[in-house]
Amino acid sequence: MTRLPPSLASRADDVDRITGHKRMRRNRKADWSRRMVQENWLGVEDLIWTLFIVPGTNVREPVEAMPGVFRLSVDQAVEAARHAAELGIPALAPFPNIAQDKRDETGSHILDDDNLIHAFTRAIKKAVPDIGIITDVALDPFTSHGHDGIYRDGEIVNDETVALIARAAVMQAEAGADIIAPSDMMDGRVGAIRQALDSAGHQSVGIMSYATKFASGFYGPYREAIGTADLLKGDKRSYYIDPANAVEAVRDAELDVAEGADMLMVKPGLPYLDICRALKDSFGLPTFAYQVSGEYAMIKAAAANGWIDGERVMMESLLAFKRAGCDGILSYFALEAAARIRAGHGAPALKPPF
Ligand code: PBG
Numbered sequence: 001m002t003r004l005p006p007s008l009a010s011r012a013d014d015v016d017r018i019t020g021h022k023r024m025r026r027n028r029k030a031d032w033s034r035r036m037v038q039e040n041w042l043g044v045e046d047l048i049w050t051l052f053i054v055p056g057t058n059v060r061e062p063v064e065a066m067p068g069v070f071r072l073s074v075d076q077a078v079e080a081a082r083h084a085a086e087l088g089i090p091a092l093a094p095f096p097n098i099a100q101d102k103r104d105e106t107g108s109h110i111l112d113d114d115n116l117i118h119a120f121t122r123a124i125k126k127a128v129p130d131i132g133i134i135t136d137v138a139l140d141p142f143t144s145h146g147h148d149g150i151y152r153d154g155e156i157v158n159d160e161t162v163a164l165i166a167r168a169a170v171m172q173a174e175a176g177a178d179i180i181a182p183s184d185m186m187d188g189r190v191g192a193i194r195q196a197l198d199s200a201g202h203q204s205v206g207i208m209s210y211a212t213k214f215a216s217g218f219y220g221p222y223r224e225a226i227g228t229a230d231l232l233k234g235d236k237r238s239y240y241i242d243p244a245n246a247v248e249a250v251r252d253a254e255l256d257v258a259e260g261a262d263m264l265m266v267k268p269g270l271p272y273l274d275i276c277r278a279l280k281d282s283f284g285l286p287t288f289a290y291q292v293s294g295e296y297a298m299i300k301a302a303a304a305n306g307w308i309d310g311e312r313v314m315m316e317s318l319l320a321f322k323r324a325g326c327d328g329i330l331s332y333f334a335l336e337a338a339a340r341i342r343a344g345h346g347a348p349a350l351k352p353p354f
Contacts, residue, residue: 039323040319040322040323041319041322042315042318042319042322042337042341043341044087044088044089044338044341044342045088045089045090045328046318046321046322046326046327046328046329047089047090047318047328047329047331047333047334047337047338048089048090048091048092048093048134048288048328048329048330048331048334049084049089049091049092049093049330049331049332049334049335050092050093050094050095050290050330050331050332050334051072051077051080051092051093051094051095051332052069052070052071052072052094052095052096052097052225052226053071053072053073053074053077053094053095053096053097053116053117053120054071054072054073054096054097054116055073055097055098055099055116056073057073057074057075058073058075058076059071059072059073059076060072060073060076063221063224063225064224065220065221065224065225065293065297066221066225066293066296066297066300066332067300067301067304068300068332068336069225069296069332071097071225074116074119074120074123075123076353077094077120077123077124078123078124078127078128079353080335080352080353081124081127081128081131082127082128082353083335083350083352083353084131084334084335084338085128085130085131086350087335087338087339087342087350088338088342089131089334089335089338090131090132090328091131091132091133091134091178091179092124092131092132092133092134093133093134093135093136093181093330094117094120094121094133094135095136095141095222095225095226096115096116096117096120096141096226097116097141097225097226097227098115098116098141098142098226098227100227102115102142103141103142103143103144103231104142104143104144105143105144105145105150105151106139106143106150106164107139107140107142107143107150107164108142109142110137110139110142110164110165110168110171111164111167111168111171113171115142117135117172117175118171118172118175121133121135121172121175121176121177122175122176124176125175125176132178132179133176133177133178133179134177134178134179134180134181134208134330135172135177135179135180135181136181136182136183136210137165137168137169137172137180137181137182137183137184137193138165138182138183138184139161139164139165139184140184140226140228141226141227141228143231144231145231145232145233146223146228146229146231146232146233147232147233147236148161148183148184148185148186148236148239149161149184149186149239150164151233155238156186156238156239158186158187158188159188161184161186161189162186162187162188162189162192163192165182165184165186165189165192165193166189166192166193166195166196167196169182169193169196169197170196170197170200170202173197173200173202173205174200174202177205178205178206179205179206179207179208179262179263180193180197180205180206180207180208181207181208181209181210181265182207182209182210183210183213183267184210184239185210185213185236185239185240185241185252186239187255188259190207190209190255190256190259190260190261191259191260193207194207194259194260206262206263207260207261207262207263208261208262208263208264208265208288209253209256209261209263209264209265210265210267210290211249211252211253211256211257211261211264211265211266211279212241212249212250212252212253212264212265212266212267212272212275212279213240213241213265213267214240214241214242214243214249214267214268214272215235215236215237215240215241215242215243216240216243216267216268216271216292216294217294218268218271218292218293218294218295219268219292219293219294220293220294220297221293221294221296221297222292222293222294225293243271246274246275246278249275249278249279250275250278250279250282253279253282253283254282254283257283257285261285262285262286263285263286263287263288263327264279264283264285264286264287264288265287265288265289265290265330266279266287266288266289266290266326267289267290267292268290268291268292268294268295269289269290269291269292269295269317269321269329270291270295270317270320270321272289273289273320273321273324274324276289276321276324276325276326277324277325279325280324280325280326281325286327286328287325287326287327288326288327288328288329288330289321289324289326289329289330290329290330290331291317291318291321291329291330291331291332291333293332295317296331296332296333299313299314299317299333311336311340314333314336314337314340315337315340318331318333318337335352339352
């Protein structure tokens with residue numbers, strides 16, 4: 001790079017000579033020109049709303065570490081889903097807080113027809129048929145130890161867990177789920193789920209693999225929200241990916257692609273944008289990021305202290321996923337961000353049901 005001698009610094013001609021007439025600021029000079037050269041956009045169709053559900057009716061419980069997020073009973077979730085659909089949000093991803101007395105060592109309640117995920121899915125499909133439903137088949141909301149698999153003799157057993165979640169996936173599809181999203185990171189799960197869905201006649205139900213799920217500290221508030229924080233024994237490092245490993249993450253995703261994943265997901269989101277880019281460039285599949293509970297909590301907490309402009313940082317963080325190659329984002333901000341996007345387009349405000 002050519003250094004600008006201090007004696008010349010104030011002279012535009014010399015700046016032009018030294019920069020070779022290239023000035024990055026020409027395109028940035030006005031709102032219209034900035035809009036004209038904008039490379040990436042965030043739209044309401046990019047936002048998948050992650051929400052927490054609880055048993056009962058007329059329940060709205062705040063999640064302490066996630067200001068603005070509530071655990072909703074199914075009837076309340078239906079109202080919220082109507083609102084989400086009106087905003088243009090394409091899909092919902094529910095996470096249940098299962099009654100403690102229904103949890104056991106193997107997570108067997110995941111196979112009960114009347115469990116909360118099935119009840120939610122049926123109710124939404126009936127009331128708001130045009131919104132997609134993406135269900136997780138991991139066992140953690142259903143187990144008494146908070147792990148994503150069957151826990152035996154200090155170990156999470158892989159193959160038995162896979163057999164169980166493949167059955168659970170078929171039941172979720174039967175209840176009306178459009179996409180099955182396994183978040184457990186057991187080996188071979190995508191292939192087993194694909195086979196089970198196909199042999200039960202659910203060829204059109206897709207799989208969004210939580211392909212690269214890292215053993216992260218960012219999941220803390222989620223565990224409070226679904227009631228596993230006090231249950232979890234040990235950690236999940238024997239099945240989630242080490243945050244230090246990117247090459248391994250791509251290899252893991254490669255297996256899911258080979259086993260039949262229709263879409264890939266990276267989780268957590270913002271600290272792993274390099275992985276988003278790597279998966280998009282390696283496989284070209286629809287690629288999503290999960291902006292997880294801790295990411296949401298950090299933004300909300302800093303905003304509540306007046307340390308950042310919360311809305312601005314929310315929008316910037318969501319746009320960053322698009323720049324990194326993602327096709328969409330699973331986020332607790334989905335409703336707030338969608339409302340903000342609509343307002344930006346001058347669309348009439350929609351009043352949330354709560
Ligand atoms: C587990 C699961 C986790 C999340 C969703 N499903 C992680 C975990 O508890 O280990 C985290 C989501 C979030 O933090 O927002 N199957």
